[in-house]
Amino acid sequence: MESVARKYDLTMLYAAYDAFRRDAARLEAAARPSRTAPAAAGAALANTWSLFTLHWRLQDNAEKRALWTVMYAKDADAPGRAGVVLDSLAVQTLRVVPLIDGVDTALEHGDRRMFAHYAARLRASLDTVLDFKESNVLPLIQETLTPYEWGTFDVEFRRELGVRGLGVFLPWLLDDAPEPTLRAVLRLLPPPIRLCYRVTWRPRYRRRSHLAVPAC
Template identity: 35%
Template sequence: MSIDFTAMYASHDAFRRDLERLAQAVAEGRAHTPGVRAGWENFTHQLHIHHTAEDSGLWPRVRERVAGRPRELALLDDMEAEHSRIDPLLTAVDTALADQAPELPDLVRALTATLDDHLKHEEDSALPLMQDVLTAADWAAFTGRIRETQGLRGASVFVPWIVDGAPPADRVRFLGAMPPPVRVLNRLFWEGSYRRRGLWSEA
């Protein structure tokens, strides 16, 4: 049985989208506004959950399955090293946002390039490896860890955040992968609440 990576790709797309929004806000001189700050705080929160779950519950599981395979083990080393290079850039951008520092545009570009390189590397190399060596139960354990970390309150932000501005086909694909109760909650309550938070708003 193949693993459904719909939520993984959707998360990656949401990270890329948020950094585009941050870059636009910086270029327009509104990086200090409450909406941008709220958008940035949610972005860093979602990325932290995503990477922590990979580091603690995904890469070790894959590492067990590829023991004795140097090339695959090196790839996993790369995944972990790339995470460690992203963290200082997040801190630097956070500080520059708070201080309205002149180097903010350069830091946002560096973060965007570094994160995008990592996401592409993961999509091109790590996801095919996971498809080969993990079972559906392995993947369910990983996604279950994320759901447990998010909780219902976190899910009420995560789900509408993922589909915020997504192309219609991507929105349908992601929501179609969610349990029916999640789709109902999102439609009736979560999206409206999410929009009222005004993440990345220009006001």
């Protein structure tokens, strides 16, 4: 494994993980009694769940293909910390799958008790996975990947997302994000994308029904 530590900008990964935590918290909160009209609450919940599952799948696919697989390969000839850490991540990530399926089933059948059960478990499991990634996996990116390999992840994620998907992803990512995160993410984007976000994508996103009004 390459031992020279670099300093890649992982802003987008941290922002995405915080967005997953936000949605998981909203899903868990949606299981509690609310004064919101049932139709509005149902639309908000469906929208949040749709965006969460879409971006979870995209993020997971891109990370597996362009990050974890590459890091595994570098560790193959001399097994060490990366393989152990990534094995643990794989196990923890697999535990999320039946919980997502459980929420899906609960929503499909309108079973609020089942939904509350799985939403709470999903949030706890998700927090565990994301905390583990931030503490143990992301530092390995700095230690193992070359600049080209790190850049490949961005290309892979953009391929997974697609051009039209960026107009959904960016306002979802920054929904209710703290100001430092908002500024850090927007600094990474070219001016035309920032303009589209502010003028078109964010207003369109905010018009859709969801569980909480974005702070930004």
